Amino acid sequence: KNEVEQSPQNLTAQEGEFITINCSYSVGISALHWLQQHPGGGIVSLFMLSSGKKKHGRLIATINIQEKHSSLHITASHPRDSAVYICAGTSNTDKLIFGTGTRLQVFP
Amino acid sequence: DSGVTQTPKHLITATGQRVTLRCSPRSGDLSVYWYQQSLDQGLQFLIQYYNGEERAKGNILERFSAQQFPDLHSELNLSSLELGDSALYFCASSPGSAGYNEQFFGPGTRLTVL
Numbered sequence: 001k002n003e004v005e006q007s008p009q010n011l012t013a014q015e016g017e018f019i020t021i022n023c024s025y026s027v028g029i030s031a032l033h034w035l036q037q038h039p040g041g042g043i044v045s046l047f048m049l050s051s052g053k054k055k056h057g058r059l060i061a062t063i064n065i066q067e068k069h070s071s072l073h074i075t076a077s078h079p080r081d082s083a084v085y086i087c088a089g090t091s092n093t094d095k096l097i098f099g100t101g102t103r104l105q106v107f108p
Numbered sequence: 109d110s111g112v113t114q115t116p117k118h119l120i121t122a123t124g125q126r127v128t129l130r131c132s133p134r135s136g137d138l139s140v141y142w143y144q145q146s147l148d149q150g151l152q153f154l155i156q157y158y159n160g161e162e163r164a165k166g167n168i169l170e171r172f173s174a175q176q177f178p179d180l181h182s183e184l185n186l187s188s189l190e191l192g193d194s195a196l197y198f199c200a201s202s203p204g205s206a207g208y209n210e211q212f213f214g215p216g217t218r219l220t221v222l
Contacts, residue, residue, distance in 0.1 A: 033211070041196055043213040044110070086151065094164050094206055095142070098151040 004089050005026045006099035013106050019074040021085050021102045029089035032063050032070045033096065037084040039051070046085075077106045111135065112201050112214035120220045126187040129217045133180055133201030137143045139163070140182040141202070141211060142174055146195035157182055158205040 004025045013019055022033070034046040047054050047061040049070070054061050058077075063070040074081055084101045091097055111134035112213075117192055133140050142154040152154035153166035168174075171189075176182040188192060196216045201211035 035213075041218070042215050043198060043200075045210050045212065048210045088151070090198075090206075094154045094156070095166050096143075096211075097153070100150050 004099040006079035011104045021072045025068050025089045028092050031090040033088045034072050035086040053069045082106050085107045110212040114214035118218050129184040131182045131199030137201035139202045141200045143160045146197050194221045
């Protein structure tokens with residue numbers, strides 16, 4: 001069992017739909033990162049959070065420390081949101097532990 | 109553009125060879141992290157340097173080594189290459205030493221071992 005689990009593995013949506021990607025972790029972490037990887041391979045850091053909620057444009061990330069769970073929400077999804085979304089936890093030894101990623105495809 | 113540069117973008121080599129991947133962090137960032145992304149293993153943390161010193165070590169093979177130079181650029185050396193070393197290698201940088209700092213990723217080096 002991976003220390004950081006994501007669901008779903010694959011997700012398809014119609015443009016405009018509200019999307020949720022979930023991340024659960026079984027180890028102690030000091031922070032949770034959400035990353036976006038586009039088909040070209042480049043990785044962009046979307047959020048880093050250790051408590052509560054953060055919002056950037058149409059993206060919202062939340063974390064529940066007690067339940068060891070984080071969610072990434074995309075409102076009013078758009079085809080350009082199509083990418084792989086990866087969550088990663090910063091372990092107590094400062095190493096990033098990655099989830100396996102969620103591949104999102106948004107169709108017009 | 110994250111401000112992190114990696115060279116080369118692509119590298120094709122043969123088994124048994126040695127290669128060097130280079131990373132220049134964002135201006136002002138003292139930490140450099142190296143990651144490997146292979147099809148079967150996903151993203152894995154290899155090693156972190158902070159201001160020239162090794163700070164954290166992950167799943168880095170003994171055939172691999174890294175260093176960070178006084179100008180803060182870093183190199184990842186891969187030797188005795190095997191087919192299974194084919195992967196995308198990313199470096200990332202952050203201002204501080206702690207892993208809870210936001211990390212900025214370079215575009216990656218795609219290594220193909222034939």
